[in-house]
Amino acid sequence: MPPSITPLGPARDDQDDLVFLDEPATQTTGGAQRSAWRVMIIDDDEDVHSTTTFALGSLEMQGRPLEFVHAYSAAQARELLKHEHDIAVILLDVVMEQDDAGLHLVRHIREVLKLADVRIILRTGQPGYAPEIDAIRDFDINDYKTKSELTRIKLYTTVTAAVRSYEQIRKISDSRRGLNQIVHAGTELMALHGVRNFAAGVLAQAASLLGQQANGVLCVQECPDTGCTDLAVMAAMGGFHHLGNRDVTVHSDARVLAGMEQAVSRRRNVYTGDAVALYFAGKSSRVFVAWLEMPRPPTELEERLLEVFCANVAVGLDNVELVSHLHNAAFYDNLSKLPNRTRLIEILDATLAGPARDDATLSLVDLDHFAETNDALGHAFGDTLLVAVAMRLQTSLGQQLTVARISGDIFGVLGDATQVNPAAILALFQKPFSIDGQDVQLSATLGLVRLCEHDGNGSDALKDADIALKRAKSQQRSGHFYFTRSMGVEIRERVRMMHALRTAFSKNELFVMYQPQIDLRTRRPVGAEALLRWRTADGKFVSPDRFIPIAEYSGLIIELGEWVLRTACHELVTLRAAGHEDFTMSINVSQVQFRHPLFLQMLKQALADTGAPPEYVELEITESMAMEEPNLLIEMLAQIKQTGVSIAIDDFGTGFSSLSYLQRLQIDRLKIDRAFVTEITHSARGSSIAEMVIQLGRNLGLSVIAEGVEDERQAQILYSLGCPMAQGFLFAKPMTADVLDAWLGKDALKGVA
Ligand code: C2E
Ligand code: CA
Ligand code: CA
Numbered sequence: 001m002p003p004s005i006t007p008l009g010p011a012r013d014d015q016d017d018l019v020f021l022d023e024p025a026t027q028t029t030g031g032a033q034r035s036a037w038r039v040m041i042i043d044d045d046e047d048v049h050s051t052t053t054f055a056l057g058s059l060e061m062q063g064r065p066l067e068f069v070h071a072y073s074a075a076q077a078r079e080l081l082k083h084e085h086d087i088a089v090i091l092l093d094v095v096m097e098q099d100d101a102g103l104h105l106v107r108h109i110r111e112v113l114k115l116a117d118v119r120i121i122l123r124t125g126q127p128g129y130a131p132e133i134d135a136i137r138d139f140d141i142n143d144y145k146t147k148s149e150l151t152r153i154k155l156y157t158t159v160t161a162a163v164r165s166y167e168q169i170r171k172i173s174d175s176r177r178g179l180n181q182i183v184h185a186g187t188e189l190m191a192l193h194g195v196r197n198f199a200a201g202v203l204a205q206a207a208s209l210l211g212q213q214a215n216g217v218l219c220v221q222e223c224p225d226t227g228c229t230d231l232a233v234m235a236a237m238g239g240f241h242h243l244g245n246r247d248v249t250v251h252s253d254a255r256v257l258a259g260m261e262q263a264v265s266r267r268r269n270v271y272t273g274d275a276v277a278l279y280f281a282g283k284s285s286r287v288f289v290a291w292l293e294m295p296r297p298p299t300e301l302e303e304r305l306l307e308v309f310c311a312n313v314a315v316g317l318d319n320v321e322l323v324s325h326l327h328n329a330a331f332y333d334n335l336s337k338l339p340n341r342t343r344l345i346e347i348l349d350a351t352l353a354g355p356a357r358d359d360a361t362l363s364l365v366d367l368d369h370f371a372e373t374n375d376a377l378g379h380a381f382g383d384t385l386l387v388a389v390a391m392r393l394q395t396s397l398g399q400q401l402t403v404a405r406i407s408g409d410i411f412g413v414l415g416d417a418t419q420v421n422p423a424a425i426l427a428l429f430q431k432p433f434s435i436d437g438q439d440v441q442l443s444a445t446l447g448l449v450r451l452c453e454h455d456g457n458g459s460d461a462l463k464d465a466d467i468a469l470k471r472a473k474s475q476q477r478s479g480h481f482y483f484t485r486s487m488g489v490e491i492r493e494r495v496r497m498m499h500a501l502r503t504a505f506s507k508n509e510l511f512v513m514y515q516p517q518i519d520l521r522t523r524r525p526v527g528a529e530a531l532l533r534w535r536t537a538d539g540k541f542v543s544p545d546r547f548i549p550i551a552e553y554s555g556l557i558i559e560l561g562e563w564v565l566r567t568a569c570h571e572l573v574t575l576r577a578a579g580h581e582d583f584t585m586s587i588n589v590s591q592v593q594f595r596h597p598l599f600l601q602m603l604k605q606a607l608a609d610t611g612a613p614p615e616y617v618e619l620e621i622t623e624s625m626a627m628e629e630p631n632l633l634i635e636m637l638a639q640i641k642q643t644g645v646s647i648a649i650d651d652f653g654t655g656f657s658s659l660s661y662l663q664r665l666q667i668d669r670l671k672i673d674r675a676f677v678t679e680i681t682h683s684a685r686g687s688s689i690a691e692m693v694i695q696l697g698r699n700l701g702l703s704v705i706a707e708g709v710e711d712e713r714q715a716q717i718l719y720s721l722g723c724p725m726a727q728g729f730l731f732a733k734p735m736t737a738d739v740l741d742a743w744l745g746k747d748a749l750k751g752v753a
Helices: 046-056 074-083 101-112 133-138 152-190 195-209 238-244 254-266 300-331 341-353 370-377 379-396 422-427 458-475 485-506 544-554 557-577 591-595 599-610 623-627 630-643 659-664 674-679 689-700 712-721 737-748
Strands: 037-042 064-071 089-093 119-124 143-146 216-222 232-237 275-281 286-293 360-367 402-407 410-416 433-435 438-440 444-450 480-482 510-519 524-535 584-588 617-622 646-652 669-672 703-707 725-727
Touching: 037 046, 037 074, 037 152, 046 064, 046 152, 064 074, 074 101, 089 101, 089 152, 101 119, 119 152, 152 195, 152 300, 195 216, 195 232, 195 286, 195 300, 216 238, 216 254, 232 238, 238 286, 254 275, 254 286, 275 300, 300 341, 341 402, 341 410, 341 458, 360 422, 360 458, 370 379, 379 402, 379 410, 379 433, 410 458, 422 444, 444 458, 458 480, 458 485, 485 544, 485 557, 510 557, 510 737, 524 544, 524 557, 544 557, 557 584, 557 591, 557 599, 557 737, 591 599, 591 617, 599 630, 623 646, 630 646, 659 689, 669 689, 674 689, 674 703, 674 712, 689 703, 689 712
Parallel strands: 037 064, 037 089, 089 119, 119 143, 444 480, 524 584, 584 617, 617 646, 646 669, 669 703, 703 725
Antiparallel strands: 216 232, 216 286, 275 286, 360 410, 360 444, 402 410, 433 438, 510 524, 510 725
């Protein structure tokens, strides 16, 4: 069998007046020179092979020579076609091994090998073997000729037409591929963050469009009214790599600079043969230009694709700044320009993963009373103050530190423990901050976490620091606290208890006890304080001092408090029905309840629903609550008073209410804290706090009750000091409603003790 590829010999033409080339192209498969059109001849007649190559061999079509691939049977053709690509035209004999071997081969080429581009010209010896017209259409057969029809000129024109059509098809599919690649490049590029990554991506994608490795540089030029800046390097790849590390103007290579400047001035791509200067029209006064080295000149199609690519990417290059901007907004605080919480968590994650964790400490820096400063001096002033704090934190503690703004007036400082320590940070607040010529003295509270002791992620570390900060704040202002593992345990325990409390409430494990209040003169009970109790399933009592703060913290106190109020009101009504008509009921109200916008409404509704007379209901609020937000409290108390309910201040003496302030509050009673009752027997007469409270009550025209009275001496001293009422284990412990009903019925009339 002859070789399937025919090296063309010199050809002469003595029949047609076609010009034959003296120098036939020497062709090899797969060589560097791929610019010949490849024509495959499939025919079992060897003569057909030689006449065809003789007829066409030395001709050029569309400026390119022909190269022949030979197959002598359909089977051999199948084999060859497995590896032979970019065959432009197949001249195919219909009748070979079988009468319709050629037609089967066509089906195989189109359907199995999926070679859609190759043009097929069917040839047959006899007119009778013409394929069905359907087959010609279905299998995209270019032409059908009887062999006798194919004179040399006919063959030439037929193959030329096929080559032209092949070229057209290839262009279309190349450009479709190219366009696909551009679209793909667009999405790839969009996934890159940062202007520089994007620019490098643009170079890589432009090169890949040309089937090359990126070897070039991409620059930006700003042209405001004052004139254009130099071309600044945004990305440099391949042989230009050295430019990438320096943000310098490309002066090094005059040829590159000239090419790029030409592209800028002409506002289009400039091709020099061995390189291209790509022009990307940027927004308003900004342009982007790239220089890409090319080992060969681009084809016409490639030039057009590059243009489409550049137009696409120009939008992207502008957008990517927008994206970076959004990135900045997501990771940096706009006011202070410091990293924000999200970014700090990223940095913490990185620190925890690296060697720096061993020495690193995170500190939250919470400015004390910043809200007041902000309210008093205005938000603009507050903003300036925050920026000043940010500046001082960043410049004073050391270069290696990360300073972030976590939220309003809380900053985060992360760095080496030698720099990030309470003494160093708090020292920064000793000097006042000078804002608009005004000196502002600030103080701060710190919550710190040593990262070496931390076994969670960055976000957990921040939470721990926050726990430490809360602890520091609850203990003293202008202090600091390091997070310890036990604090974490404590928090988890609290969360556990929160769930348990909620379950207990829904399972009716909570109930109210009543502790009688006694008239010290008659020693008769005149009222009771409702106290909440929680007995767990295993019979243990949890102290309200433990679970009330949790109920407050979780908000459950709103429901719980309402339930206690209703239960106590109900008990009051029951007692009244049993004949205890002057009996009063004191109910504890927590600050969280009191602040709830619907508190007043809830109170009125509970009174109405239970039918409890408001004049016999007293609410106990703590003194610490009375000190916060004075105006709100004054307003609130006035409204409560209108319902007829009276108010007592619980734990009185532990806070620091001023006399003038107390006068403005519409309260009825002061409750002397147990601590001062205990102390009364030890202190010299006339110097006790209890005595002062009793006097204060007298001066303000308020009733006074002492709580926690445990022994007779205390009761007597209190009575002699002028305290009319008392509550305590001396008289009665808190008791359930049933016990209270019985106790009142039995003991109330004959007096206690
Ligand atoms: P509190 O309002 O000061 O209640 C008085 C506490 O002193 C009660 O503790 C009571 O049992 C206890 N006590 C009474 N007499 C004596 C005595 O002679 N000696 C001693 N050592 N203690 C005495 P309890 O019931 O454990 O309540 C603790 C705190 O829990 C209450 O302090 C109150 O602040 C809060 N609390 C209890 N029930 C409620 C409630 O329904 N709502 C709200 N918001 N807080 C409640
Ligand atoms: Ca109380
Ligand atoms: Ca109390």
